[in-house]
Amino acid sequence: MRRCDRVIEKDFLAERFESHRSHLRAVAYRMLGSLSEADDAVQEAWLKLSRADTDDVGNLGGWLTTVVGRVCLDMLRSRAARREESLEDRVRMPDPIISGVHGVDPEHQALLADSIGLALLVVLETLPPAERLAFVLHDLFAVPFEEIAPIVDRTPTAARQLASRARRRVQGATPTPEPDLTRQREVVDAFLAAARGGDLAALVAVLDPDVVVRSDAGALQPGRIVRGAIAVANGASTFARLAQFTLPALVNGGIGAVAVSDGRPISVAAFTISGGKVVALDILADPERLATLDLTVLGG
Helix, strand or coil, rough: CCCCHHHHHHHHHHHHHHHHHHHHHHHHHHHHCHHHHHHHHHHHHHHHHHHHCCCCCCHHHHHHHHHHHHHHHHHHHHHHHHHHCCCCHCCCCCCCCEEECCCHHHHHHCHHHHCHHHHHHHHHHHHHHHHHHHHHHHHCCCHHHHHHHCCCCCCHHHHHHHHHHHHHHHHHHCCCCCCCCCHHHHHHHHHHHHHCCCCCHHCCCCCCCEEHHHEEECCCCEEEEEEEEEHHHHHHHHHCCCCCEEEEEEECCCCEEEEEECCCEEEEEEEEEEEEEEEEEEECHHHHHHHHCCHHCCCC
16 A cells, blocks of 8 residues: 555544544543543553454444553552552542533534533442443443443453342432432532521531532542531531532533632532432542633633
């Protein structure tokens, strides 16, 4: 093949890849919970594609999805090998996707196309790598188990069992959120007003009895999990400090708040509202990760 023909062919392949990039990034974000690592995984998929013989590939999108899945699985396994604590004993907050209250930034539309809330991503962080892959690819992207099986070195039946185990854990830990943003906002505003005023009774009234608060303050401080309305309300002094300086935001498509001090974010809070109550509150307070956030999208 002449050099100019190779260049044309590679340019055509690059165009086809770009048409799948947003989908692949969405897959990788759900797998990894990290925007930068998701970009790395997508780039690795491009490198593998550029070196592969794809003449017999009939469904390039499907082929790339499984490639990204395999890359992400390797990254998750490497991440797990570096940790000594069990998955159940830690809180790792995924990267939040922050938008202004008037709508999600077009750049992030594909990432949040299926309303992937932060609470779901937090639960996915607790799953073993193979379970997470099986659930994400099958339940969120409808990849057949026959295509998932070789990625996890299992039979299709075993891959189905992985997804089933993951599904049970996800369904048990993530209540169906309130879809109406206006109603979400009402509940969050009531929570913040009660926190600002130190009104414990009002806080308890807006919290589900089994509410869970998860916080990730970074490597220097262990993550915390607080369960139950009374225990959460008793931590009102923490919320009171944060509530004084909050900007409303959409966090992964749901109503949330960004606490700001001296123009810098000090926390991002994602609320899960169900049945008119706060059922989950996920807080990122890691200074290193917060420093990378762009607050211009909030208009404040």
